[in-house]
Amino acid sequence: MNMTAKSTVTQEHLNNNIHTNLSVPLLVEKILSNDEGVLTATGSVRATTGKYTGRSPKDRFIVRDNVTENIVDWGSVNQPLEEASFEKLYNKVMTHLKENNELFSFKGFAGADPKYRLPVEVVNEYAWHNLFARQLFITPTEEELKNHQSEFTVLSAPNCKADPVEDGTNSETFIVISFKKRVVLIGGTEYAGEIKKSIFSVMNYLLPQQNVLSMHCSANVGEEGDVSLFFGLSGTGKTTLSADPYRKLIGDDEHGWSPNGVFNIEGGCYAKCVDLSQEKEPQIYGAIRFGSVLENVVLDEDTREPNYADTSLTENTRAAYPLENIDNIVVPSVAGHPNTIIFLTADASGTLPPISKLTKEQAMYHFLSGYTSKLAGTERGITEPEATFSACFGSPFLPLSPDKYAQMLGEKIDQFNSNVFLVNTGWTGGPYGVGNRMKLSYTRAMIHAALEGELNTIETVQDDIFGLNIPAHVPGVPDEVLVPRNTWEDKEAYDKTAQNLANEFHKNFEKFTHASDDIKNAGPIFK
Incomplete structure (x- = not known):
């Protein structure tokens, strides 16, 4: 160093x-x-961690x-x-x-x-x-x-x-x-x-x-050397969406962005295992072999086969394995400057657009906000989805003021002309319990279009409440899905729900007293 x-x-x-x-x-x-x-049927070692999981x-x-x-x-x-x-x-x-x-x-x-x-x-x-x-x-x-x-x-x-x-x-x-x-x-x-x-x-x-921006994100690189970053809190799809058969993985969790480009901070992956299957996440499933560590995963007593659906010890079951256990990786784990930055959120209110292109100021606003929804049942006492915010999508690990990291991000977006998108992998057609989760195939199509540069110059419409610029068309995605209000039967209910979420954003952002007026004004439109 x-x-x-x-x-x-x-x-x-x-x-x-x-x-x-x-x-x-x-x-x-x-x-x-x-x-x-104990040794498992995969060749990995399984350990348990007692009362702290x-x-x-x-x-x-x-x-x-x-x-x-x-x-x-x-x-x-x-x-x-x-x-x-x-x-x-x-x-x-x-x-x-x-x-x-x-x-x-x-x-x-x-x-x-x-x-x-x-x-x-x-x-x-x-x-x-x-x-x-x-x-x-x-x-x-x-x-x-x-x-x-x-x-x-x-x-x-x-x-x-x-x-x-x-x-x-x-x-x-x-x-x-x-x-x-x-x-x-x-x-x-x-x-x-x-x-x-x-x-x-x-x-x-x-x-x-x-002068290196440290980031809680995954990163991959395309066949032509184009680099993308994926920020997102737990449950937003960060690991799933950054694992792409057509792009090589740089890393899945921690990176630095230096004057030379992006590099992985780690040499391995620490993946969540709940409901892991070969069909849904073949890369992670296949990476768990000899030398890997399974943490708090329940095993069949006789066969020692992992039961990834069993969360009786904890929902936070984990696997640790080296990067080389994944075939499609960059060696060494370094690449150029990011062309595309994706902020992932799983909005349970069903009011954020499934994809929107952000200005630099909006990017800094949503980076500082670090929003997603915490779903009912994930924690004791939560009976309905709650808005949750984690500055820079990694607040628990940031010793410096979040403003420092956001300032560095803004400078690098300017310097390297990175395109930034907010992608909502959450609900459409209504809130959690009424609407449906956005189809993964649609989300993949939107991200593919963003990574390929297809949305850089496309016509956009501005959301009345969140001020976000929504692409009018995305290849492979029905136009009516792109504007959330159009997917709700009850338009008044949408307006009220969207305004409630906008107010949550404003309330959370009050603590960022050092943010410039340009950044503060890049959030939802205050009514």
């Missing part, structure tokens, strides 16, 4: 039996012999010190932890790890572009967590491993638990990032996703300081 600071942790500090960069077969053997997981955002902290004080966007997402509390936790974790009979270390990289990559080391007390790290980060060559000097170290100690009174945490669980010490502490949780996302948070802090 060309940063002079190094991690303050070295293996000598741990003074232990550390296995460094074990091969996949040796890690699998350790997992099975230590009874950390997802991230613990209320237990995530950044150390407040003279390095971070005036840079981090402090608040409910980036909770401060004082240096004295960090030191106590650090000593507690180090003592705990030293008492382990054996530890596992993975040395590798975050960032596929050598100019911007971050050398990382992940130290685990569980072999399966180390296999996870090996599959999600970028594995070094033998020569790179010899010269590897970690610039950030993750110490993952699930069995080390915090005392909230003594340690200044909110519970027994803690995920703490120290940018001064270049250390991440993880304790009290076995959920492996904390390892991946903590380094993503680190990259979201470091990369913008090098």
